[in-house]
Amino acid sequence: MNREEKKLELAARAAWMYYVAGLTQQEIAKALGLSRQVAQRLISGARETGLVAVNITHPVSGCIKLAHELQEKFALTLCRVVPSAGLENDAIQQMLAVEGADVMSQFIGDEQPKVFAVGSGKTLFAVIDALPRQERLQHQCVSMIGAISRDDSGTRYDVPLKLAEKMQGKYFFIPAPLYADSLQDKLIWCQHLVYQRVAARALNADITFLGIGEVELGCPLNTEGFITDDQVNDLKKQQVAGEMLGHFFNHEGVRLNSELDALLTSVPLSSNTTRPVIGFCGGAKKYHAIRAALIGKWLTGLVTDEDTALKLLQES
Incomplete structure (x- = not known):
């Protein structure tokens, strides 16, 4: 041995x-x-490493009811809610990871070849971390976001690569920084044939998995070096609620026109899409971002927590 x-x-x-x-x-x-x-x-x-798979066979009826009500209210095709009453954020994130992995497994287990477009975020990374390793060579994994920060370093959370490793399938990445240095640089990055082929693959993916981020000083985009403190403060003046793939939106779910938006190289997101787009997000600090993403109809599916679901249903 x-x-x-x-x-x-x-x-x-x-x-x-x-x-x-x-x-x-x-x-x-x-x-x-x-x-x-x-x-x-x-x-x-x-x-x-997939030696252990958590499978709780008795569902929490209250969470099932909340998921159904959220699905109805926001016209979702899929919704899962995990228990969270009285729990700390770390525990909530772990349960989101397990439930999210169960949702992903349903799609990954398909024998027919599929293309998965994947975003970024710590929760999404944790979900994929909780997935068991399985041989799914027929599937492809495509990044929707550039992962090069301002100092030319890469992110510690290369989520699409993590999923490709778990499936043992092909991985296609965006060869660009998240935000270009200038409009001219953005054109150079985005007009490259490799970028265009990968972006087209992502836009035509069978399903998209996304994280939803808050925008505050100390948020992941800020601490990872993608946006500066001044840019965070400017976005807050515009009433930013959250972001996905570096696309910022306000509390009504409307995309913000900012200097960063003009320099963004991520694959474009579309609201009211007919393609499945599932968001994985929970916890009190993410509430406004989740609500805005739902109101703006950026998602067709959501995996979230009990307290967030209750608050979403209580607000008009």
Whole structure:
């Protein structure tokens, strides 16, 4: 047995102890002669590598009702709601990841070849992280967003690549920064034949998976170096509610005309689309962004949390 096989064997043993026997991480560490930190990493790794798949067979009836009401109110074709009452954001994100992975699996499991267009965001990354690895060589994964920041570095959250790795399918990426330095630079990037072929593939994808982001100082776009503090403040003066793929929209779901919008190289989004576009997002700080995306009809499907769903239904 080589080193990698031994590691998987140990992770599987830790997973059995944790998920089936109900042992604590400390008890597992003692039983296996490891530190608690190593035991924790083994259990987490077992989920990430597909050794463990969470399957809760008894649904929460209240969440099912909320999902149905949201689907009706916002004319969605798909909606899932996870329990969140009284939970911290990290716990909510983990449940969104598990539920989102279940939704994605339904599409990925299709034997017919499909093209998946994929956006960005930590929640979307967590959803794909929770997916089990499966051999789906017939599928293709296409990025909808440039991932080069102002200092020429790449993002730590290359979400489309993560999905391609999980499916073991082909990956097509946008060869451009998220925002060009000038209008002339944008034309150069977007007129490149590789860019145009990838963008066309994304626009004609069978299904699109998106994250929904808030726009505040310290938000991912800001901390990852894609937009400056001054640009965040300018967007807030325009009553920005959120963003998807770097497309900013106000509280009515209307696209904002900003200096950044003119320089954006992401694949264009269209409201009222007939193609399936599923958003994965939850938590109190994302509420206004989620609401605006729904009001603007940028999504046909949503995976969110209970508290967010209740608030969306209570507001007119």
